[in-house]
Amino acid sequence: KTSKVQYFNNPMWPGEAHSLKVENILYQGKSPYQEILVFESSTYGNVLVLDGIVQLTEKDECAYQEMVTHLPLCSIPSPKSVLVVGGGDGGVLREIARHASVENIDICEIDQLVIDVCKDFFPQLSVGFKDPRVQLHVGDAVDFLRNAPEGKYDAIIVDSSDPIGPAQELVEKPFFQTIARALKPGGVLCNQAESMWLHTHLIQDMLSICRETFKGAVHYAWTSVPTYPSGVIGFLLCAKEGPAVNFLSPVNPIEKLEGAMEAGREIRFYNSEVHRAAFVLPTFVRRELESH
Numbered sequence: 001k002t003s004k005v006q007y008f009n010n011p012m013w014p015g016e017a018h019s020l021k022v023e024n025i026l027y028q029g030k031s032p033y034q035e036i037l038v039f040e041s042s043t044y045g046n047v048l049v050l051d052g053i054v055q056l057t058e059k060d061e062c063a064y065q066e067m068v069t070h071l072p073l074c075s076i077p078s079p080k081s082v083l084v085v086g087g088g089d090g091g092v093l094r095e096i097a098r099h100a101s102v103e104n105i106d107i108c109e110i111d112q113l114v115i116d117v118c119k120d121f122f123p124q125l126s127v128g129f130k131d132p133r134v135q136l137h138v139g140d141a142v143d144f145l146r147n148a149p150e151g152k153y154d155a156i157i158v159d160s161s162d163p164i165g166p167a168q169e170l171v172e173k174p175f176f177q178t179i180a181r182a183l184k185p186g187g188v189l190c191n192q193a194e195s196m197w198l199h200t201h202l203i204q205d206m207l208s209i210c211r212e213t214f215k216g217a218v219h220y221a222w223t224s225v226p227t228y229p230s231g232v233i234g235f236l237l238c239a240k241e242g243p244a245v246n247f248l249s250p251v252n253p254i255e256k257l258e259g260a261m262e263a264g265r266e267i268r269f270y271n272s273e274v275h276r277a278a279f280v281l282p283t284f285v286r287r288e289l290e291s292h
């Protein structure tokens with residue numbers, strides 16, 4: 001009853017395959033953009049798979065959703081307006097909701113079916129959609145950002161899948177330029193940035209695009225997600241020129257977040273020390289990323 005949810009010939013991780021034991025298949029479908037699978041695993045809770053790639057499991061999703069959200073939002077004093085690109089499962093929305101200073105949350109997700117499926121099978125993530133500050137836009141984020149007003153957002157979080165499907169355009173320079181334009185001065189971007197073990201060329205390319213596009217700080221951070229290939233995932237933290245941002249020391253302490261329990265669920269992974277540690281890089285990563 002085991003199922004290979006990743007396959008050996010995925011160009012993102014050639015020669016690797018990842019397996020989780022399947023108890024029950026809960027949903028199988030195909031949207032105009034991707035194949036969608038939800039199954040109940042033996043040890044990781046429910047699992048969401050898009051085009052054969054694990055997106056999240058109930059057991060370890062807290063690591064990714066909390067880090068991709070709080071690394072940027074805890075780095076600026078009082079975020080008010082936030083945009084999520086992707087994130088149709090609602091987990092990032094759940095985490096943003098913890099920030100009492102936030103007044104408006106736009107989310108642009110291309111695939112309505114992902115939203116509908118997650119509302120059925122991942123209630124502790126899709127709870128994020130219930131927050132009254134959330135405005136849902138179903139469509140292509142490239143168009144959304146091209147038409148976004150200049151300087152609207154304090155923070156933009158790109159919670160994308162891998163750049164080999166609908167998310168392909170989300171790692172190209174024009175997209176980052178529209179992000180920079182939509183940010184306020186001193187505004188911050190946090191982008192899903194793949195694995196230091198598998199994707200340093202892609203990370204180098206994204207880093208050089210971001211260093212050209214964002215004149216403030218640009219840093220790579222990473223965390224542990226056991227069900228992602230190589231067991232880690234990275235984040236690119238970029239600040240637009242303007243009020244200085246120091247990603248390495250959170251100005252918006254976790255204690256404040258604990259108070260604002262809008263999400264009705266305690267934080268399980270992120271804290272101020274984990275925040276600081278996320279930016280500490282192994283030697284081979286420092287060498288490969290700083291040499292470009």
Ligand SMILES: NCCCN[C@H]1CC[C@H](N)CC1
Pocket residue numbers: 053054055056064087088089091159160161162192194228229233
């Ligand atoms: N919001 C769910 C997380 C989406 N993030 C990606 C899932 C697939 C991974 N290979 C890379 C991160």
